[in-house]
Amino acid sequence: MxxxxxxxxxxxxxxxxxxxxxxxxxxxxxxxxxxxxxxxxxxxxxxxxxxxxxxxxxxxxxxxxxxxxxxxxxxxxxxxxxxxxxxxxxxxxxxxxxxxxxxxxxxxxxxxxxxxxxQIGSWFLVVWLVAVIGVGTAVRYQYAANAARREQADEHRHRLAEQERLRIAREVHDVVAHSLAMINVQAGVAAHVADRRPEQAKEALLNIKSASASALKDLRATLAVLRSGEDKAPAPSLAQAAELLAHARDAGLEVDVHGEAGDLPAPVDAAAYRILQESLTNVVRHADQPKRVDVRFERKPGSFTLRVRDDGRGTAQPTKGHGLRGMSERATALGGQCTAGPVDGGFEVRVDLPIEGEA
Incomplete structure (x- = not known):
């Protein structure tokens, strides 16, 4: 106007x-x-x-x-x-x-x-036509380039937001699923022995208290990241693996550990911890009467391998749920690979993660 x-x-x-x-x-x-x-x-x-x-x-x-x-x-x-x-x-x-x-x-x-x-003056119209179309074309292409850049920027922001959403979803799933699985097992133990062996029931309740407190702590840290928009939550690490193994033992499993992880880059360390956590959770929740779990850390130049194997009976090829999908996504994000499936006498999760800078 x-x-x-x-x-x-x-x-x-x-x-x-x-x-x-x-x-x-x-x-x-x-x-x-x-x-x-x-x-x-x-x-x-x-x-x-x-x-x-x-x-x-x-x-x-x-x-x-x-x-x-x-x-x-x-x-x-x-x-x-x-x-x-x-x-x-x-x-x-x-x-x-x-x-x-x-x-x-x-x-x-x-x-x-x-x-x-x-007439000579009429040629001005031809020059005028070419000049106006030339300027309009330049402006059109500039607008198109700006629109393409904005679209790429929007797509990049959307992709980053989607990756962050998936990361947070994996974190929440791993924390809650692991803790609830352990709490469920300990609650079953407490209910089973409450009348006959109250001391064991009390020990199970204390384990429930410890597992729930740890879950609440991790969940609060994850929610704090969501509220603040800054990654201030403590990164999980295999240095905390003893706590996971203790939870598995409290659930009645015999856990054997072979090898050492050593010092790992933070992204590899965090992914390996979460995969170990989810693997132990799956043993407790889904394995058929497991008694023993073997955890193996293998360190080679340029790579790290984690194996978690249980002796559950009659294990079939599982349907990929949030847990297995999350483990695979964590490994793929670092350029690694995660496989999970039945083996002779049980079920095994194996993850191979590259370590940059090592040869």
Whole structure:
């Protein structure tokens, strides 16, 4: 709206001034003023009908000059329309429309003058057409490039948000699933021996208290990250693996540990801890009467391998749930691989993680 008002005022003012101060210029008349205003007001809808408005304003401008009206910058109106046509529809459509307008103007010139000769001043229209389309094309491509950059930035932010959401979902699942599995086992033990062996029931309840306190601590830390938006939660580490193994032993499993993890990069250390945690949780929750779990740490130049194997009976190939999917995602994110499936006499989870900087 503001642009149309400015253009209308400029065209009327410049034409009125030219008719007053330039010799040989026809005086400004009400018809000329109405003609100019009607032509400029079409710019109000140029965004919706750029092709139609360009042809209409071009015809109006040519007709205005041909009718001997006061000279003025009415040519600016089809110029704006042609620019918008190029920006919205592309240079090909604008070029065809501009060429068609020039062809009609040439035919009108031949009919009115009877001469096929084009005056030198008329070549200005060709230069004008090429220049306007060139500028409009440059602006169109600049807008397209900016839109592509914004789209890429939005996609990047969305991808980062999705990765963060999946990371937090894995953290919450691992903390809650592990702790609830241990609490469930200990609660079953307490209920089973409450009447006959109250001391053992008391020990099970203390284990429940310890597991629930640890789960609440980890869960609060994870939720604090969500609220603050900063990664302030303590990173899990295999240095805390003794606590996981103790929980498994409290659940009635015999746990044997072979090898040592050694010092690992923080991302590898955290992923290995969570995978060990989820593996032990799955043994407690899903294995068929397991009695023993073997945990093996294997360190080689450039790689780290973790194996968790139980002796559950009749284990079948599992359906991938959140736990197995989360383990696989953690390994894949670090360029590693996680496999899980039945083996002779039980079930085994194996994860191989690369360690950068080692050879």
């Amino acid at each position: 503001a642009r149309t008002v400015v253009v209308t005022g400029f065209v009327l003012g410049a034409t009125s001034g030219a008719s007053r101060w330039q010799t040989g210029t026809p005086p400004m008349t009400p018809l000329a003023g109405v003609w100019l205003v009607a032509t400029t007001l079409t710019l109000l809808v140029v965004h919706r009908f750029p092709l139609t408005l360009f042809l209409l304003t071009a015809a109006s401008a040519f007709g205005y000059y041909a009718a001997g009206m006061p000279g003025g910058p009415i040519i600016i109106v089809p110029t704006i329309a042609l620019f918008m046509l190029t920006k919205l529809r592309g240079p090909v459509t604008a070029g065809i429309a501009g060429a068609a307008a020039l062809a009609v103007a040439y035919v009108a010139h031949v009919i009115s003058s009877g001469s096929f000769v084009i």
